[in-house]
Amino acid sequence: MKACKYLLLLVLGAGVAIVNAKTVHEGLTLNEAVDMAIAADPWLTGSRHTQAALTDEATAAGTLPDPKMSLMAANFPVDSFDINQEAMTQLSVGISQMFPRGDTLALAQRKKLELALQQPLLREDRRARVTATVAQLWLDTYNAQESIRLIEKDRALFEHLVDATQASYATAVGSARQQDVIRAQLELTRLEDRLTTLRQGQETAQMRLSEWIGSRAGDRLAAALPTGSPAGPVPTQGSEQERYELLNHHPTLLALDKRIEATETDIELARQKYQPEWGLTAQYGYRDRDPTGRDRADLFSVGVTFDLPLFTANRQDKDVSAAIGHAEALRTEKQLLIRRLMASLETASVQLARLDERYALYIDRLLPQMAEQAEASLAAYNNDDGDFAEAVRARIAELNARIEALAIAVERQKTIAQINYLLVRASSDAAQPMQDF
Template sequence: MYAATLLLAAALTSPPGAAEDKLTFEQAIAIAVASDPWLDGSRYSEAALADEAVAAAQLPDPKVEVVAMNFPTDTFNFGQEPMTQFAVGINQMFPRGASRALSRQQKEQLAAREPLLRADRRARVTATVAQLWLDAYSARESIQLIEGDRALFEQLVDAAVAGYASARGRARQPDVIRAQLELTRLDDRLTMLRQRQDGAERRLAEWVQDAGATGGALPRLEPLVPVTDKRPPSDWYQQLRLHPAVLALDVKIDAVATGIDLAKQQYKPEWGLKAAYGLRGEDPQGEDRTDLFTVGVSFDLPLFTEKRQDKTLSAAVARTAATETERSLLLRQLVAQLENARLQLVRLDQRRALYRQQLLPQMREQAEASLAGYYNDESDFAEAVRARIAELNAKIDALDIEVERLKIIAQLNYLLAQVPAETGQPAVNKGTQK
């Protein structure tokens, strides 16, 4: 079985801000999941629902009555009339049918939904933070690639200026201008990439407070389930039915369906038990009067149900059907997202292999040949610059493919997340560094 969560797999050996003050991929995910306030709120909600379930199963509080009855208004003498008495009574109501047990069951079902929602939240946060970290990584590595080639372009500018200044040089004024223009464009690209990196890190700070700059190697992620094979849609549908978000909706459907049974209890009478003890005074002759005890039951008659009980029941049935529709829509959405991400991963793997095996080596050979030809007076300056720019763009494209592939895998692993029975947490893929 796959590891329970990336949070558990990535123990924090040092907090961000320590050592090199760089936030690694594993640290970002671990901190974001551990410090997510939504999870704390869900735990409080679960505890509240559990307490409400206990309270819902209890009888209503009994009502106590203390009454002075039938006092004569002419003298207010306690012993003047035989009907005069002090009465103490207690009244206990019993809710309709099995409504107490059903109310408790419904609250317990809603409480059982919270761990599934937390499992979905952990998987969602893992995917979100992974993609934000990868965005920052892409910008940072692109900056390093450009800065690495910038020194070569500075040399080309110097060579073009020196060749133009020399009477025997082959460089022309357009070559000098072209070299300086490309250097300026590189500076502009660096500025845009730094802007991208700053934006990604600021968005990451929403999940990881005081994160600082990102750092570390590119993680190695693989899908939880092989997605390159041609499975029928029914297999993916069954796979996604175990997603924590879907399971949470299943529990919600059960809770709403319990509301149907609860609505049916409204057709049953509500019972009440009443007992009272009446204390009477002495009669005018000084003889004791017998105290009185009263006991009885009461119940209502739900006879006119057309606009109350019938409507309450039909509303509960409609609410259940609406929740089932919500689950169908969620499953349809998840299946579509999974199929789209799966196809994207297949194409990205193809492009990745093409870049690694053919395009990057060919671009490198072309750039080296063009530069050597320029220095040996076998090609012009523009061709050498174009070849070098093309190689740099190919490196950045290859980096974008690597990052986009990992972002797609992070999304896939959210879609493929499940809830192991022994942990109650979603299974997500462990990241290992290259």
């Protein structure tokens, strides 16, 4: 009987040693995954093309419209079509040029440039979003991978445990009972089910990660969990003004400012419609000699055209009012975006503080206590002062605690990734017209 219990002690002790052994496996790191995702992101390429297109459109928008040329044969007599029969007959060539209202050209060019300047800011926001998204997916995959590793180590322990209890029960020398054998087999089956569930979660996370990094998503991840920290101060109970100061340089807010500037330019463009549009026309007419051979003078004409914006109530006034309404709507959208970012930062900050507390509790107290409980239950069973089920439950509780501590550590890093996205600040040269080209 003592021999079987000592065998059980060796099996459990070996399992603890295996679990506590630290092995480092090289694999795909979080930074590598983020770099690959950003390098392969087609949205960034599309944004560069959009910026180039808007810059070209700005040049075109600031240019006068093409002049128009006319060629005309005027006042030909229909009886003979003779060019010198009538004094009115002439061949004329004319050219006309339109001049848009007020500062329309300069304002149209400015609007396009303001929209172009939005793109570098949107690209910075996109990189930050991709970093946060890939971090979430990488950490989901890591959590499943490392949970599987922990359980597989304990699976070997429970396999040995099943063999030990079966041997003790079969020889009738030890104190193992049939229910101990069944309990050991049941716990092993439960571990298999947990492994299957975790593998399903790992494969799902890998498929989602493959959207960003392709086939590398199936690689084994680095065994070490990244030890990132927030990119800036995290206000846990700061005022609303403090949170705003942390967020007011976020690329997505500055990009929205560029859109607001463009809509304000639209207001100025609408106001230009109160001014007339001018046109200049010049025409030269050639006349042939008269029937007696005398020269006729050629003719030159010049004229100016302009419209009269007199009835403005249903056109110009409404255009200005509509442009103002669009600008105010965007300002409202900015207020909503600021509220959403501030609420997200506050939520993530509180969550990080609580996760730090829980992780410290697990590392400093709960895991050591679970290990002591498992050892005490095993010692009691070996001294005929405890039962097999209690020893197994203690061992499973320790395993669950380690998995939960891993989940807390992973969730902490996911929260830090979200906070880092919220605290990202636009670089000083992000508004350069052709930055990143």
